[in-house]
Amino acid sequence: DAGITQSPRHKVTETGTPVTLRCHQTENHRYMYWYRQDPGHGLRLIHYSYGVKDTDKGEVSDGYSVSRSKTEDFLLTLESATSSQTSVYFCAIGDRGQAGELFFGEGSRLTVL
């Protein structure tokens, strides 16, 4: 299994509070991704990174920001959480970009009350 760890695995928070999810990898892969998974929507890309300090938006980036200050860590921040951001968040890593062979973490379940 790829060395990828997400934290926290579960979090309950209140509307309006900031939340940060962390993705840590030990594989030295260049690419890192954040997806959210919701029933009926599959996996939707939030943000991704193609190198340290290099990030780009995905299809559902509103309300989210990311940072990657070192190769192994990719942080996803919800500045002011809303109930619509209740979801399961998956981090993924890869070393081939568009060739698309990604390894996923186990997910972080976020509930915003």
Add this chain to the structure above:
Amino acid sequence: GQQLNQSPQSMFIQEGEDVSMNCTSSSIFNTWLWYKQDPGEGPVLLIALYKAGELTSNGRLTAQFGITRKDSFLNISASIPSDVGIYFCAGPDRGSTLGRLYFGRGTQLTVWP
């Protein structure tokens, strides 16, 4: 972003039956990927296809990259209970050279013993 249309949305089959699912896009893809997600886990890559017309097998799984490059098919032969899960197709955003990868909404497979 790219839209990947997966069908069927769900399947309920008897153990031992064969399964077919497909993924279509209005855009041409250079790569098609098939992932499986077990309950409570992150998705795992099953098969990667890189060439139009390519037919690739992985045990009881067979996937094909459509000649038009706008579709792909996944077949599972002689299904078993552990085939239960969500199957996703995925492909890269051709408008991005930076590794953006999109997923279909998934096919939920249930196998009855």
